[in-house]
Amino acid sequence: MANKAQQPPHLHLAEVTASQFLDIWKHFDVDGNGYIEGKELENFFRELETARKGAGVDPTNPTFRERMKEFMQKFDKNKDGRIEMSELHASS
Ligand SMILES: [Ca+2]
Numbered sequence: 001m002a003n004k005a006q007q008p009p010h011l012h013l014a015e016v017t018a019s020q021f022l023d024i025w026k027h028f029d030v031d032g033n034g035y036i037e038g039k040e041l042e043n044f045f046r047e048l049e050t051a052r053k054g055a056g057v058d059p060t061n062p063t064f065r066e067r068m069k070e071f072m073q074k075f076d077k078n079k080d081g082r083i084e085m086s087e088l089h090a091s092s
């Protein structure tokens with residue numbers, strides 16, 4: 001999927017098409033409430049990290065937690081602790 005050699009330390013969500021994005025979103029928004037939150041967010045972030053590194057990541061690793069926090073600071077625009085579609089989609 002992603003080329004793992006030289007990706008900058010931000011997500012490449014801007015590169016997926018709208019329909020791919022929707023598929024990704026549906027995949028992670030398991031309960032379909034329009035938000036990725038809690039466990040969903042963890043899975044989401046873990047898969048992004050895995051895609052980026054080309055290897056599995058340990059979600060209990062403090063670095064993972066730290067990165068997830070950074071991710072939330074960047075993408076959780078309204079600071080409600082969960083990601084909604086517009087927050088991800090508007091980012092580049
Ligand atoms: Ca959800």
Ligand SMILES: [Ca+2]
Nearest residue numbers: 076078080082
């Ligand atoms: Ca939010």
